[in-house]
Amino acid sequence: MKEKANLTKKQFEVLKYIYHAIRKDNLPPTIREMADEFSLSVGTIQDHLKALVKKGFISITKNTSRGISLIREQLFKVPVLGRVQAGMPIYAVEDLIGYLDLDEMIFPEEDVFALRVKGDSMIGAGILPDDFILIRKQEFASPENIVVAMIGDEVTVKTLRKRNGVYFLDPANKAYQPIEVNGDVSIVGKVIKVLRNYG
Numbered sequence: 503m504k505e506k507a508n509l510t511k512k513q514f515e516v517l518k519y520i521y522h523a524i525r526k527d528n529l530p531p532t533i534r535e536m537a538d539e540f541s542l543s544v545g546t547i548q549d550h551l552k553a554l555v556k557k558g559f560i561s562i563t564k565n566t567s568r569g570i571s572l573i574r575e576q577l578f579k580v581p582v583l584g585r586v587q588a589g590m591p592i593y594a595v596e597d598l599i600g601y602l603d604l605d606e607m608i609f610p611e612e613d614v615f616a617l618r619v620k621g622d623s624m625i626g627a628g629i630l631p632d633d634f635i636l637i638r639k640q641e642f643a644s645p646e647n648i649v650v651a652m653i654g655d656e657v658t659v660k661t662l663r664k665r666n667g668v669y670f671l672d673p674a675n676k677a678y679q680p681i682e683v684n685g686d687v688s689i690v691g692k693v694i695k696v697l698r699n700y701g
Contacts, residue, residue: 508557520570530568531570533548533567551570560573582615613638613640616636617659618634619632619659623658623675624673624674625675626674627674629648633696636693637650637691637694639691640691645662645669649689649693650690650692653687654686657690671687
């Protein structure tokens, strides 16, 4: 989602507004509606729209009041990179297997990706097999954060905890043992959302 870095803050807000309007009403907003929403002049909104067209995010049909179409909807989706083990760590393969289209998390943050959970070691934390978890890539986390961690070449999801000055990756299922964090363990990212898979 590095494409978003090409947008100014206001261009991004306008694009987000357009996206919400289309998803909610199946109809793009008018320039006047956007001007009212952002308390900007019609001319300023037109400038933002021209920039969004030039950068390849929307197209505009001339002489039509609601002639805006989204082009790069992949911007609004989270890449699913594979599975993560909630149990014993499994070998990590960062393969793009698809995209998650999230109505409830429109315009995800930079460096957010999804993994599908395999295993039951985090059921006590409300993370069930086949759930999707959204992870923000970061190398550091605080105790009590639920994280995705690399152990050598394997990956797992656990809660980071500190006991007697030692860090552990704790499961949320008594059938599994904590994993002590040592030189072989690195944080991949922090879990920021769990999405239940009902299919």
